[in-house]
Amino acid sequence: MTVAIAVLLSASFSTFAADIQGESITVARSGSQPSVPGGMQRFSGSVRIDPLFQSAAPSRLSGGLVTFEPGARTAWHTHPLGQTLLITSGRGWIQQWGHEKQEVVAGEVVSIPPGVKHWHGATSTTGMTHVALQEALDSKNVNWLEQVTDEQYRQP
């Protein structure tokens, strides 16, 4: 089993060559892009989003680091082109609509197909952080739905 310790810091973008934007490699240095609180319409509890990157077209990809304090979670939502979660620390829960809640831990990779209604977050007792990767379809990469009720959150 191979283990790599990964340190991902909130970051901002700085071009390290004088070329025209989009034609040169850029490096996002750590620590200068502000953290964003997870909004009350889309999350419950204490959630912090640290933007990592937003690729330019023709790429469709963006990524961010999302940290959920114990009890915190997303609302129910779907992604038009799906989403991949790299669990980077802690222990969390993910649930697909109509399925049982599942536990995920650091080192696991979650693949969420397009259009699948789901939520993810921390467990009730432990925080969880993941890298979230999603591709945009017509400039949209998520469709937010209703909140996850406490009853839904707590049920097995």
Place this chain on the structure above:
Amino acid sequence: MTVAIAVLLSASFSTFAADIQGESITVARSGSQPSVPGGMQRFSGSVRIDPLFQSAAPSRLSGGLVTFEPGARTAWHTHPLGQTLLITSGRGWIQQWGHEKQEVVAGEVVSIPPGVKHWHGATSTTGMTHVALQEALDSKNVNWLEQVTDEQYRQP
């Protein structure tokens, strides 16, 4: 500055619901997908690739964890839709053709535009690991070119 300690392990995929493939969330458990040595045509030195995920269409995304021992690097190459590197440990070098070599360290995020000829790897004295994220165009996500010579690798 926000720091998250990330543990990314080599992993394999296991469906945790009995649905038709592609309609249910899957979790890649850690440690059961074999590491792959970086091939001699595409890499120099000791390189280990730990596959993380390969999303199904309509997603174009795949990701892997790549570990370079000191002195190890890719050959020169391009990506039809670009590439994003999340540096997860150590210290490495990246160079765009015709530009100076740049140092990257854990926590930084590198954005490589489509078609830009480049290489990346460890420094001569320190290992480096990154998550590599790339989208495929017509099922191809990389075009391999010539090796990076020792002279190219060592020059500032």
